[in-house]
Amino acid sequence: MEEKNLRQAYDGKRKKNIVEDVVAGRPKKRLFIGMLSLTSLCMAGLLILIWYIGVPGLAAIQPWLPTLLGLIFTIVILLAFFGIFNMVLAVSGLPYLPVLQKQTYEFINALFPFAVYLGRIFGIRRRRLEGSFIAVSNLLFRRKKIRVPADKLLVVTPHCLQLASCPHKITRDPHNCKRCGGCDIGALVALADEMGFHFFVATGGTLARQIVYKTRPKAVLAIACERDLMSGIQDVYPLPAVGVLNIRPNGPCYNTHVDMDLVRAQLEEIILPVKKGKEEAGDGQSTQSGSADPKRRP
Numbered sequence: 001m002e003e004k005n006l007r008q009a010y011d012g013k014r015k016k017n018i019v020e021d022v023v024a025g026r027p028k029k030r031l032f033i034g035m036l037s038l039t040s041l042c043m044a045g046l047l048i049l050i051w052y053i054g055v056p057g058l059a060a061i062q063p064w065l066p067t068l069l070g071l072i073f074t075i076v077i078l079l080a081f082f083g084i085f086n087m088v089l090a091v092s093g094l095p096y097l098p099v100l101q102k103q104t105y106e107f108i109n110a111l112f113p114f115a116v117y118l119g120r121i122f123g124i125r126r127r128r129l130e131g132s133f134i135a136v137s138n139l140l141f142r143r144k145k146i147r148v149p150a151d152k153l154l155v156v157t158p159h160c161l162q163l164a165s166c167p168h169k170i171t172r173d174p175h176n177c178k179r180c181g182g183c184d185i186g187a188l189v190a191l192a193d194e195m196g197f198h199f200f201v202a203t204g205g206t207l208a209r210q211i212v213y214k215t216r217p218k219a220v221l222a223i224a225c226e227r228d229l230m231s232g233i234q235d236v237y238p239l240p241a242v243g244v245l246n247i248r249p250n251g252p253c254y255n256t257h258v259d260m261d262l263v264r265a266q267l268e269e270i271i272l273p274v275k276k277g278k279e280e281a282g283d284g285q286s287t288q289s290g291s292a293d294p295k296r297r298p
């Protein structure tokens with residue numbers, strides 16, 4: 001009995017550590033914020049230079065034009081730095097303004113290509129920056145303490161998680177998977193059956209968006225590579241989304257894997273537990289993966 005309790009405590013601690021280390025990504029998030037700050041500084045310098053060069057010409061058109069442009073540029077620069085400061089507060093665990101998240105995403109979208117360019121100068125690869133963005137985004141998700149019923153959660157994975165030689169068509173309905181253990185799809189379908197969330201395998205961003213539109217979830221857990229997660233998280237906004245990176249032992253987009261312990265730990269954090277009375281009354285979570293039709297369950 002004591003051994004069982006110790007084991008449960010160990011498992012609980014391990015899951016917590018997995019989520020904190022990988023989802024929060026403590027060492028990674030500083031990289032993204034640092035590069036974004038540097039990019040913002042460069043952009044601020046560029047705007048000041050544009051303003052300075054443009055002043056004589058603008059003043060010749062209208063004497064108040066340099067002041068107006070200067071005011072607009074100042075507001076843009078202040079907003080950018082406030083957005084970064086807000087992000088630093090959020091990732092440091094201090095009070096922050098979550099209402100600015102949409103603006104922050106738009107700001108990131110606008111500046112990310114420049115951050116990638118600057119990163120290249122410092123030998124930082126795009127993938128590392130994207131991974132760092134995901135760590136920041138996941139941390140914001142956790143800070144909001146988002147929890148939803150299982151049937152309001154959508155889990156979506158890319159097609160490359162399926163074994164390339166598998167003949168079963170799982171993009172239409174993941175329950176076509178025979179759960180042979182050849183890839184992680186079988187384990188995810190089993191988890192969807194057990195926990196009751198919607199589970200889909202998408203062949204691309206368009207299909208993923210259609211699935212989101214069709215299932216109308218309140219939160220999304222996406223499993224993908226850095227690039228797809230970064231664009232996906234921004235695409236589904238304002239829907240809260242958490243990303244889990246896939247594992248690519250065979251290179252990108254081919255027979256990829258996912259850490260199932262991490263997925264389960266993350267799901268347990270997001271999904272609201274079913275109330276006991278409800279479960280007994282047969283009103284518990286039903287299998288939602290792929291198709292809403294329970295008859296399709298194997």
Ligand code: SF4
Pocket residue numbers: 162163166167168170177178179180181182183184185186187
């Ligand atoms: S687990 Fe499912 S999807 Fe993966 S190889 Fe087996 S049958 Fe195919």
